[in-house]
Amino acid sequence: MHRRHFLSTVAAAGALCANPAFAQGKLPSGPVRILVGFSAGGGTDILARIIANKLNVLWGIPVIVENKAGAAGLIAAAEAAKAAPDGNTLLMGHINALGIAPALYPKLGFSPDRDFAAIALVGQTPQVLVASPKSAATLPALLEQLKKKPGEVSFGSSGTGSAQHLALALFEQSANVSALHVPYRGAANVMTDLVGSQIDYAFEGMTTASPFIKGGKVKAIAQTGLKRAKAFADVPTVAEQGYPGFNASIWFGLVGPARMPADVVARINNDVNQVLKMPDVVSRLEEFGAEDGGGTPQRFDAFMRDERAKWARLIQARGIKVDA
Numbered sequence: 516m517h518r519r520h521f522l523s524t525v526a527a528a529g530a531l532c533a534n535p536a537f538a539q540g541k542l543p544s545g546p547v548r549i550l551v552g553f554s555a556g557g558g559t560d561i562l563a564r565i566i567a568n569k570l571n572v573l574w575g576i577p578v579i580v581e582n583k584a585g586a587a588g589l590i591a592a593a594e595a596a597k598a599a600p601d602g603n604t605l606l607m608g609h610i611n612a613l614g615i616a617p618a619l620y621p622k623l624g625f626s627p628d629r630d631f632a633a634i635a636l637v638g639q640t641p642q643v644l645v646a647s648p649k650s651a652a653t654l655p656a657l658l659e660q661l662k663k664k665p666g667e668v669s670f671g672s673s674g675t676g677s678a679q680h681l682a683l684a685l686f687e688q689s690a691n692v693s694a695l696h697v698p699y700r701g702a703a704n705v706m707t708d709l710v711g712s713q714i715d716y717a718f719e720g721m722t723t724a725s726p727f728i729k730g731g732k733v734k735a736i737a738q739t740g741l742k743r744a745k746a747f748a749d750v751p752t753v754a755e756q757g758y759p760g761f762n763a764s765i766w767f768g769l770v771g772p773a774r775m776p777a778d779v780v781a782r783i784n785n786d787v788n789q790v791l792k793m794p795d796v797v798s799r800l801e802e803f804g805a806e807d808g809g810g811t812p813q814r815f816d817a818f819m820r821d822e823r824a825k826w827a828r829l830i831q832a833r834g835i836k837v838d839a
Contacts, residue, residue: 540782543602545576549769550595550606552588558722558803559588562637562767563607565799569790580607587677588612589623596625600772602779605634608770610678613819618827619676619837627823631770632780633816635787638805639764641740642682643724643750645733647712652734654756657716661692669695671705671717676837679705681826682718682739682763684833689758709733720765721746721804739763744804766822767805768815784812 549567553559563580571578583591592612598604613627646652651660660668672679675698687694697714699705702723708714710732721744727733728747737753738744741762753761769787771780790796791809800806829835 540780540785541776541778542574542576542782543779545574545578545603547574547576547578547602548604549578549580550591550604551580551582552584552586552591552606552609552612553582554584555582558640558720558765558805559607559609559767561722561803562800562805565796566607566637566769566787566790569793569796570786573786573790587616587674589616589620592616592627593624595770596630596772598772600632600774600776602771602775602783605769605771605783606631607637608768608819610764610766610822613768613770614766614822615676615678615681615826615830617823618830619835627819630773632773632775633812633819634769634771634780635784635791635812636766636768636808636810636815636818637787637791638800638803638808639740639766640721640804640806641738641744641747641752641764642679642718643721643728643735643747644686644716644718644737644739644753645709645724645728646716646736647709647714647733649712650715650734652736654737654751654753657736658690658692661690661694665693666695668716669697669714671697671699671708671714673702673705674698674700676830676835678763678765679718679720680835681829684835685761685763685829686718686753688829688833689753689761706733718763725803738804740804744806745801746804766818768808768819770815780812 549563551560551563567578567580583594588609588611595604595606617627651657670683705717706727709717728735735750738747738750739753741754743752788809
């Protein structure tokens with residue numbers, strides 16, 4: 516590490532530790548594991564490593580990211596739910612396992628309502644409605660296609676019941692249209708076929724879609740947050756194009772096992788909030804469109820409960836089912 520960078524890091528940590536609010540609460544004994552339910556290099560993993568690296572410096576104990584990929588994040592969530600509630604095992608929670616899955620899988624093996632302690636919302640990332648090179652590149656033109664050819668315009672997703680699929684389902688419901696859903700095993704395959712015009716459109720996470728949009732390989736039509744992400748300030752939201760309140764963001768947040776001591780939750784929450792305010796962290800998160808993080812554990816808990824209710828209503832209304 517360069518001396519200048521080392522000194523600036525130590526100074527930043529010292530300033531935070533001198534803050535009385537920072538000193539409140541009890542630290543986990545460590546080492547701390549942050550479980551991630553997806554492979555290394557994906558959006559969830561990147562955000563977890565940003566947080567882990569900063570907490571490692573602030574706490575002076577190892578904070579390690581462990582990838583437990585599989586079942587759309589459910590494997591990692593199940594392990595975190597069964598861990599000792601001492602703060603040494605945390606989970607970078609994701610909309611799939613903690614927001615959508617409860618309505619899709621009656622036998623999850625864990626309860627998002629009862630088995631986790633909310634700590635802090637890290638960020639919400641809009642999805643982007645992207646078009647293949649051969650498809651219409653405006654929302655009005657897409658809607659015209661969908662109304663002329665109901666059930667024929669193809670949309671890829673990362674699988675039935677995925678956040679991308681549910682963004683499509685919410686769009687169909689909001690616009691009163693019908694599309695052809697084409698499920699894939701992952702986002703990489705979706706984007707490959709979209710670039711090759713084997714499918715017409717897709718809702719995809721901003722982190723995944725960004726390089727394809729910036730490289731001119733696909734066309735961005737709309738983003739799915741309530742407001743425009745700074746990373747794509749020139750791409751309008753679905754909401755502002757005639758569907759007020761439309762929101763199908765992907766979100767990430769830190770949780771731990773239920774029954775964690777209140778002072779440990781408070782300390783981790785406070786420190787994560789400090790990390791989220793660091794200018795270099797703000798800059799990195801904005802690159803991925805991850806905004807609106809931070810706040811109290813109660814805010815994150817209420818947010819997750821609202822999300823579960825919202826997606827459960829949609830899943831029931833659209834009759835979405837997956838193989839359990």
